[in-house]
Amino acid sequence: MATLSCQFHLAIHRLPCNARVRPSFSCSVQPSQSNIKVVINGAAKEIGRAAVIAVTKARGMEVAGAVDSYCVGEDIGKVCDMEEPLEIPIVNDLTMVLGSISQSKETGVVVDFTKPSAVYDNVKQATAFGLRSVVYVPRITVDTISALSAFCEKASMGCLVAPTLSIGSILLQQAAISASFHYNNVEIVESRAHATDLPSPDAIQIANNLSNLGQIYNREDLSTDVSARGQVLGEDGVRVHSMVLPGLPSSTTVYFSGPGEVYTIKHDITDVQCLMPGLLLAIRKVARLKVTDRIAEYTLCLSSSILFRTLQK
Template structure:
C-alpha cells in the first residue's frame, strides 16, 4: 500500500522586472506506508495470552491479527480480555488456518507461542512455512527441543526467540549476579512461589542464574559442597551453587541471590507481582525478532 507524499519547494528569486508573481511548485511521489506488525497469539485464552492482547493493542506499530486456543473457541478475544470494544477476532483452534489467512496480507507477522513444550517444535515449523517469525515463552521447554529448533531455523534462515523469561527485571538480576560472582566464593539462591502450579523446581529462572555463574573459574561453598543433607538445598551444576525453593500460599513470586564472605552479605532480589511485568519484555521481543535470521535463546541477548 502506498501513500501520496507531496513537498512544496519555493522558487529561487531572480531578477523580475515585470513583477510577475512567482508561485512555489509542488513535487509529488508515491512512498510505501509502514504497516503494523501483525501478531498471532497461540495460547490467547491463557492469563499471559490475554495480557498480551491488551498490551499489543496499546503498543505502537503492531496489532493483534489472530488468536488461537483450544478454550473459548468462537468468542471474541477482545471481549475475553474485558476490553471496552470487541476486536472482531474470534478465538480459533486451528493454527494452520489462522496462519494461512494472515499470510495473504503479505505483512510482517510474528507468532507468540504460549502453549506447551510438546507442541512448540511443530508450531514454529508451521509459522516458518508461512514466512513468520516466532517468540516462544513456554516454561519447562527442554534444551533438546531448543537445539532442534535452532538447527531448523538455521536451515530455514528464519528468526525465532526462545525466552526462558520475558521479565526485564529478572534479566537484570541475572546480569548483576554474574558481575557479583567474580567477587564472592559463597552463593545460594532462594526462590518463592505461592503454589507449585505444575512447575518443576528448582524453577527455570533459578537454574538459569545458577548456570550463568557456573564455569567462571571458581567453586562456591567449598566448606560444604559435598554435603548431602537435603535441607541444604539442591546443588545445581558442578560448582556448588545451591538452590532453595519455598512454596507457600500468599508468597509473591520472588528470586533472591545471596553472595557472602566473612563480614559481608550481598543480596540481589527480584519480585514479580503479576503477569503485567512480562509485557515490556514481550513488546521488545516482538520488535526485535522480526530482524532475526536464526534462533536466539534468551531475551537478554537482544537488550
C-alpha cells in the same frame, strides 16, 4: 493508510528592520509502514490475554489472530475484558490463521505460549507460512531448542526462544554474574505461591549462569546429603532453596557473601504484566532478524542496550 508529514522551514533574508519574518511550511503525504501482524497462540491463558492487550496498545503492531483450545469462537477482545471487541474470534486451528496472514505479504510473528511438546510443530508451521516465532514456554528442553536451531538453519527463518520475558529477571541475572567474580559464597532462595516443578526455571537459569565461570562456591559446605541445605545445581556448589506458600509473590533472591559483608539481589514479580515490555521487545527483535540469524535463545532488548545471545548467527 497514509501519514501526513510536515516540514518547517524558516527563511531569513536581508529585510528592513521593521519587516516581519514569515515562516514557510511544506507538507507531503508519505505511505506509512505496515504494522507487525501478531498471532497469539495460547491466547486464552492469563499471559495470552495480557499479551493481546499489550500488543493492541503497542505502536507498530496489531493482533492478527488468537489461537487456543478454550473459549473457541468468542471474541478475544471480550475475553480480555477490553472496552471494545477486536472482532477476532478465538480459533483452535493455527494453520488457518497463518494462511490468512501469509496472503497479506506483511511481516508476521507468532507468539507461542503453549506447551513444550507442541513448540516444534508450531514453529515449523509458522515457518512454512513465512512467519517468525517468539517462544515463551517454561521447561522447554535443550533437545527441542537444538531441533529448532537445526530446522531454522535449513529454513533460513528467524526464531526467538526466551526462557524469561522479565526485564527485571534479566537484570538480576546480569548482576549475579558480575558479583560472582568477587564472592566465594552464593545461595539462591526463591518463593512461589504455586509450583509444580522445583527449582523453578529462573533459579536454574541463574545457577547455570553462575556455573563454569572458574569459581567453586561454598567450599566450606560442599555436602549434599543434608536435604535442609537445599539442592546443589551443577558441579560448582550453587545451592537453591525453594519455598512454596499460597499468597507469596513470585520472588527470587541471590545471596553472595564475603568477609564481613553480604550482598543481596532480589527480584519480585507480582503480576504477569511485568512480562509485557519484554514480550514487545522480543517481537520487534525477531521481526528484524535477518535470514542469517537462525535462532536466538535468552533474548531481550533493553532500550539502548541489547542483552542478546545467539545460538547461531
